[in-house]
Amino acid sequence: MRVKNYRDVEAEVEAPGATMRWVIDAKDGAPNFALRVIELEPGASSPFHHHTWEHEVFVLSGQGAVRSMKGLTPIGEGDTILILGDEVHQLINEGDDPLRFICLVPNERPIR
Amino acid sequence: MRVKNYRDVEAEVEAPGATMRWVIDAKDGAPNFALRVIELEPGASSPFHHHTWEHEVFVLSGQGAVRSMKGLTPIGEGDTILILGDEVHQLINEGDDPLRFICLVPNERPIR
Numbered sequence: 001m002r003v004k005n006y007r008d009v010e011a012e013v014e015a016p017g018a019t020m021r022w023v024i025d026a027k028d029g030a031p032n033f034a035l036r037v038i039e040l041e042p043g044a045s046s047p048f049h050h051h052t053w054e055h056e057v058f059v060l061s062g063q064g065a066v067r068s069m070k071g072l073t074p075i076g077e078g079d080t081i082l083i084l085g086d087e088v089h090q091l092i093n094e095g096d097d098p099l100r101f102i103c104l105v106p107n108e109r110p111i112r
Numbered sequence: 113m114r115v116k117n118y119r120d121v122e123a124e125v126e127a128p129g130a131t132m133r134w135v136i137d138a139k140d141g142a143p144n145f146a147l148r149v150i151e152l153e154p155g156a157s158s159p160f161h162h163h164t165w166e167h168e169v170f171v172l173s174g175q176g177a178v179r180s181m182k183g184l185t186p187i188g189e190g191d192t193i194l195i196l197g198d199e200v201h202q203l204i205n206e207g208d209d210p211l212r213f214i215c216l217v218p219n220e221r222p223i224r
Binding site: 001002003004005006007023024028029030031032033035054056058060066068070073075078079080081082083084085087089102104106 | 113114115116117118119135136140141142143144145147166168170172178180182185187190191192193194195196197199201214216218
């Protein structure tokens with residue numbers, strides 16, 4: 001068993017205004033999936049992109065939207081998002097505070 | 113893609129003072145792992161138990177402790193816990209407010 005506050009994990013800069021912390025992953029011995037915490041500064045967004053694996057997202061704080069091929073859906077604290085493999089997606093901070101969310105991925109992430 | 117606030121999911125009573133919401137799981141098409149939100153009222157705890165699958169936990173709010181064979185470790189907001197398969201564990205609310213946490217499990221949970 002291992003207890004660790006996510007703030008004690010180094011935040012890697014993914015893009016301007018976007019950081020990611022790999023809080024629990026295979027390096028810790030997690031056998032199946034990884035827990036990351038992502039923060040987007042106001043106005044920042046992830047790329048509009050897709051991949052073969054799924055995301056499970058839990059929004060911790062902030063206000064924003066998730067974009068799919070069908071358009072934008074508002075997101076805020078307590079919202080969860082299931083993004084299946086190959087679904088195009090983008091998370092966007094539309095608020096005045098950081099948009100903070102947990103984003104889970106499977107350890108196996110095959111690139112087709 | 114599916115967006116859903118965890119509060120809109122029915123809270124199942126697991127034990128006195130303990131509820132669980134299955135927010136994202138195989139019924140939604142999640143292929144690998146399930147996201148549950150658990151709330152323990154003040155004084156409540158999960159059983160001191162073990163199983164073959166792992167947990168990945170993220171504490172949303174409240175104050176408490178996680179018990180292992182080595183004793184108690186304090187937990188609060190932003191703490192994460194990796195509990196590997198077969199590790200004995202118990203989460204305990206030691207505060208005055210609900211202890212709210214995300215608890216992830218793999219979809220495959222074999223009973224040995």
